[in-house]
Amino acid sequence: MALTASPVLDTAEELNPFRIAMSQFDTAAELLRLEPDLREVLRRPRRSLSLSLPVRMDSGKIHVFDGYRVQHNNSRGPCKGGIRYHPNVSFDEVKALASWMTWKCATVNIPFGGAKGGIICDPRKMSKGELERLTRRYAYEISDLIGPDRDIPAPDVYTDSQIMAWIMDTYSMTHGASSPGVVTGKPIWLGGSEGRNEATARGCVFVARRACEVLGIDLKNATAAVQGFGNAGSIAARLLAKSGFKIIAVSDSRGGILNRKGLDVASLLAYKEKTGSVAGFSGAEKISSEAVLELEVDVLVPAALENQITRANAEKIRAKIVAEAANGPTTPAADTVLHKKGIMVLPDILANAGGVTVSYFEWVQDLAEDFWEEGEVNRRLEKVMGKAFDDVHRTAKEYAVDMRTGAYILAIGRVAKATQSRGIWP
Ligand code: NAD
Numbered sequence: 001m002a003l004t005a006s007p008v009l010d011t012a013e014e015l016n017p018f019r020i021a022m023s024q025f026d027t028a029a030e031l032l033r034l035e036p037d038l039r040e041v042l043r044r045p046r047r048s049l050s051l052s053l054p055v056r057m058d059s060g061k062i063h064v065f066d067g068y069r070v071q072h073n074n075s076r077g078p079c080k081g082g083i084r085y086h087p088n089v090s091f092d093e094v095k096a097l098a099s100w101m102t103w104k105c106a107t108v109n110i111p112f113g114g115a116k117g118g119i120i121c122d123p124r125k126m127s128k129g130e131l132e133r134l135t136r137r138y139a140y141e142i143s144d145l146i147g148p149d150r151d152i153p154a155p156d157v158y159t160d161s162q163i164m165a166w167i168m169d170t171y172s173m174t175h176g177a178s179s180p181g182v183v184t185g186k187p188i189w190l191g192g193s194e195g196r197n198e199a200t201a202r203g204c205v206f207v208a209r210r211a212c213e214v215l216g217i218d219l220k221n222a223t224a225a226v227q228g229f230g231n232a233g234s235i236a237a238r239l240l241a242k243s244g245f246k247i248i249a250v251s252d253s254r255g256g257i258l259n260r261k262g263l264d265v266a267s268l269l270a271y272k273e274k275t276g277s278v279a280g281f282s283g284a285e286k287i288s289s290e291a292v293l294e295l296e297v298d299v300l301v302p303a304a305l306e307n308q309i310t311r312a313n314a315e316k317i318r319a320k321i322v323a324e325a326a327n328g329p330t331t332p333a334a335d336t337v338l339h340k341k342g343i344m345v346l347p348d349i350l351a352n353a354g355g356v357t358v359s360y361f362e363w364v365q366d367l368a369e370d371f372w373e374e375g376e377v378n379r380r381l382e383k384v385m386g387k388a389f390d391d392v393h394r395t396a397k398e399y400a401v402d403m404r405t406g407a408y409i410l411a412i413g414r415v416a417k418a419t420q421s422r423g424i425w426p
Pocket of ligand 1: 155156157158200228229230231232233248251252253256289303304305314325326328329352353355357386
């Protein structure tokens, strides 16, 4: 497991995210009967950069941080992928996340390849000045790799629009021209897109609603639980509530809360804004973060980190639909159990692809220097996500597999086609 330890983990289970990503790829490549040479090309990252980043801390001392940028594949367009700041970042985790980006962009059919970056650090314990110096040093070190037509970073766990602004500025300073298209998830006033902040959650809610339609679940009486109350999770809770769902439980790194009559999401958001956590919210009982996953609900949204639904707790999952706002929350062993139980898992490469889709819109707007209203962004997002859901659902039915394998078959097929047409050079 790469991030936050869960007490229910089974040590015999494969929890290395890169090996998990490889095994998900292999399962689908086998069903696609992908030729062995092409399989070897597509499963590996194209470039993997490991960095030592010296930063002068506020104490006056220098601390050397470890950072990474991995470009998995660029057959279908420039590489695209977020940057994560977290104490448990690892090279293998970044490689896994980079490959998931390749399959994600192909699933929603946007013209990007996949990349990801990460720095081992705890931004919650760093000052703003330290974060800026670390970010600029990292941006400088990767500035030969990134660029609007090469590789375009974005926010991920514990990174935000301010960090994107520093990266954009560092890149622009070293390249001699202002270059807003080098990152997405920027502040609106620097060329960011309307709707980008909500896009991951909005896309997740679009596909969760489509899945409810397919399964005949009435939204007016539907219930949901959300693990992780950060950018993706808190906005998903708000948008699900707006769609008619009763949100009965949520959690963050400090624990969970439950109210079977439904949480007041607006008050909860205000409470979290004030205290930094959902823990201690009045009008709800305290439960563990693990227990939030095991509630009987129509839709469960894991929106925290990897390896949360494993072989150890998969049998206890009672949701009808699992909509993966997080990347990699379900292990392959757990996938098999959930599939047997008849639970529809909307895989990360589909369910959280709204973020990268609106990042693509942001990049298009930056290059065209022509900016859209939020309604336009959301309409286009709904169209892309609806089409992606239908494509994945159709592929899963055609191959008689779960939705994750269906998404991989669809995505790998698209990337393989592009790679074959371009050919292997020289
Ligand atoms: P974030 O930092 O805003 O939020 C993460 C949340 O998870 C925080 O509330 C944190 O307290 C909580 N958390 C951490 N450990 C937990 C635990 N053990 N139990 C319960 N909660 C826990 O990050 P985010 O941007 O919302 O990203 C969350 C997930 O969504 C990640 O897997 C990320 O890769 C994925 N994702 C995010 C985006 C995006 O646009 N932000 C896009 C695609 C995928």
